Amino acid sequence: MPDGSRAPSGLPPLPGVGYKPQHFAEILDTPGPVRWLEIHAENYMGAGGRPIAQLRHLSERFPISVHGVGLSIGGETPLDADHLARLKHLVGWLNPASFSEHLAWSTHDSHFLNDLLPLPYTDATLTRVCGHIDQVQEVVGRRMLLENPSSYLAFAESTWSEPDFLREIARRTGCGLLLDVNNVFVSATNLDFSPQGYIDAYPLDHVGEIHLGGHDEDHDDHGRPLLIDSHGREVVDPVWSLLDYVLDRSGPNPILIEWDTDVPDWPILRAEAARARTALERLPA
Amino acid sequence: MTVTQDEFHAALLDPGRAIPEGLRDADAHPAGRRFNVYRNNVAVSLTEAMHQAFPVITKLLGAQNMDGLAGIFLRLHPPSSPLMMFYGAAFPEFLAGMEQLSHLGYLPDVARLELAIRHAYHAADSSPLDPQALAIDPDALMAAHLSFAPAMQVVRSPWPIHAIWRFNTEEGAPKPEPGGQDVLITRPEYDPIPQPLPPGGADWIEALQAGASIGAAFEAAAETTSDFDLGATLALLLQGGALTSLTEEGQDHEPTRLDP
Numbered sequence: 001m002p003d004g005s006r007a008p009s010g011l012p013p014l015p016g017v018g019y020k021p022q023h024f025a026e027i028l029d030t031p032g033p034v035r036w037l038e039i040h041a042e043n044y045m046g047a048g049g050r051p052i053a054q055l056r057h058l059s060e061r062f063p064i065s066v067h068g069v070g071l072s073i074g075g076e077t078p079l080d081a082d083h084l085a086r087l088k089h090l091v092g093w094l095n096p097a098s099f100s101e102h103l104a105w106s107t108h109d110s111h112f113l114n115d116l117l118p119l120p121y122t123d124a125t126l127t128r129v130c131g132h133i134d135q136v137q138e139v140v141g142r143r144m145l146l147e148n149p150s151s152y153l154a155f156a157e158s159t160w161s162e163p164d165f166l167r168e169i170a171r172r173t174g175c176g177l178l179l180d181v182n183n184v185f186v187s188a189t190n191l192d193f194s195p196q197g198y199i200d201a202y203p204l205d206h207v208g209e210i211h212l213g214g215h216d217e218d219h220d221d222h223g224r225p226l227l228i229d230s231h232g233r234e235v236v237d238p239v240w241s242l243l244d245y246v247l248d249r250s251g252p253n254p255i256l257i258e259w260d261t262d263v264p265d266w267p268i269l270r271a272e273a274a275r276a277r278t279a280l281e282r283l284p285a
Numbered sequence: 286m287t288v289t290q291d292e293f294h295a296a297l298l299d300p301g302r303a304i305p306e307g308l309r310d311a312d313a314h315p316a317g318r319r320f321n322v323y324r325n326n327v328a329v330s331l332t333e334a335m336h337q338a339f340p341v342i343t344k345l346l347g348a349q350n351m352d353g354l355a356g357i358f359l360r361l362h363p364p365s366s367p368l369m370m371f372y373g374a375a376f377p378e379f380l381a382g383m384e385q386l387s388h389l390g391y392l393p394d395v396a397r398l399e400l401a402i403r404h405a406y407h408a409a410d411s412s413p414l415d416p417q418a419l420a421i422d423p424d425a426l427m428a429a430h431l432s433f434a435p436a437m438q439v440v441r442s443p444w445p446i447h448a449i450w451r452f453n454t455e456e457g458a459p460k461p462e463p464g465g466q467d468v469l470i471t472r473p474e475y476d477p478i479p480q481p482l483p484p485g486g487a488d489w490i491e492a493l494q495a496g497a498s499i500g501a502a503f504e505a506a507a508e509t510t511s512d513f514d515l516g517a518t519l520a521l522l523l524q525g526g527a528l529t530s531l532t533e534e535g536q537d538h539e540p541t542r543l544d545p
Contacts (some may be wrong), residue, residue, distance in 0.1 A: 044366050046407030050475035068368025076290045083367055108294040111363035115326040153316040156307045157287050192311035221317040228322060
């Protein structure tokens with residue numbers, strides 16, 4: 001493991017939000033409960049201009065989490081060396097408090113599909129993903145966190161449960177985990193398992209960050225609920241309850257509110273962060 | 286029963302293709318429309334990226350027509366890198382090849398202008414040249430070389446693309462008049478500013494970029510534009526912070542560049 005610290009991430013166990021440029025001035029003026037910010041790595045890989053200048057400015061005030069959405073760690077083909085070099089450059093100059101990516105694939109045949117696509121949980125996938133994570137941690141020079149996906153379907157060929165799969169990846173690579181509680185709720189609804197049972201099986205001691213976001217509701221061919229991880233609205237009550245269930249077992253953790261589509265005015269996003277602070281404050285000191 | 290990423294990828298971009306076998310719901314039924322969540326995510330997110338990247342084209346065509354075009358484009362030219370800020374580089378050529386749009390001949394060049402504005406927005410920062418640097422002996426000035434800010438872009442067109450762009454982005458802008466326009470994009474701070482270049486200006490800048498001295502570039506520009514006004518072009522560049530250094534003959538070229 002490239003970095004010797006025990007904590008899976010350097011983020012404070014407090015609320016953070018996904019940074020949107022339209023909130024720049026208000027975040028600086030009235031951050032409220034927000035104590036750290038997360039950015040999508042790929043949006044800050046230009047050579048300069050306003051995005052980089054704003055990020056540099058924000059990083060003087062807030063710990064920053066760099067969250068990659070384009071590395072395609074689950075891809076069947078080798079990682080994109082150019083993209084890995086861009087990540088190394090960003091992490092190098094920004095020196096963020098945390099760096100994370102997804103258990104998913106997004107690039108195939110040189111096509112980037114701009115979505116997080118699902119993986120079968122097999123021994124072959126495990127070997128491939130661990131190899132890619134080793135490479136990322138080696139090149140970027142620090143420990144990364146790996147996020148659990150939202151699932152809309154399952155693979156007949158899977159032989160591992162998702163919590164066991166993530167635990168084994170963390171054990172083999174030394175990476176930390178990013179627990180997206182909304183994703184657990186979405187997957188549990190879509191694939192008909194108990195979200196609390198998932199949390200009971202999940203290796204909470206590896207968690208360096210928690211994600212919360214809103215989802216949309218749809219139905220499948222058989223009229224059963226199909227939740228879509230859209231990040232376009234408030235976090236629903238059952239997900240807040242599941243967060244409490246997690247925090248009761250994990251203790252305090254950095255909690256991020258993700259809101260990426262139909263981005264609301266700052267006070268609404270700040271109110272979601274305040275709700276995360278309330279969830280943290282009810283934990284015994 | 287394994288599902289390869291090859292199969293998944295092919296079905297993702299082609300709604301007519303069968304959903305790969307081996308994908309299931311919780312009751313071990315075939316995944317059915319659950320697969321469409323991924324199809325939809327890919328198509329919607331890339332279509333949205335095209336709207337954001339080409340707001341003037343979207344306005345010229347109407348959002349619904351743009352959706353239709355984007356749907357075709359994204360399947361022919363999926364992004365080749367995760368840097369969505371640069372997605373759509375092939376769009377001008379794609380528009381030029383659409384027969385049903387051939388009556389709107391200016392569209393490809395307007396799309397090139399929108400791409401260039403985006404490149405200017407994300408280009409590396411640089412320190413502008415102090416105009417005092419030009420106050421040297423006139424012969425030495427004519428023999429000197431100029432370097433440009435990474436954000437500076439020039440887009441040339443036989444269509445009035447600046448006027449079209451302005452008419453569709455600025456309240457009360459004048460209606461475009463026929464005639465070609467060369468557009469200079471500068472980025473004095475963080476916002477790219479497109480402006481029409483005077484006749485010959487683009488020739489002069491291109492000659493300088495190719496390594497000509499100020500004087501040699503002037504001669505090149507005067508060849509096509511007998512009344513080429515160097516002062517007007519130079520003023521646009523200086524005001525826009527688009528010049529970064531002046532190198533007198535015998536000095537080494539060393540443009541200033543600030544990388545993040």
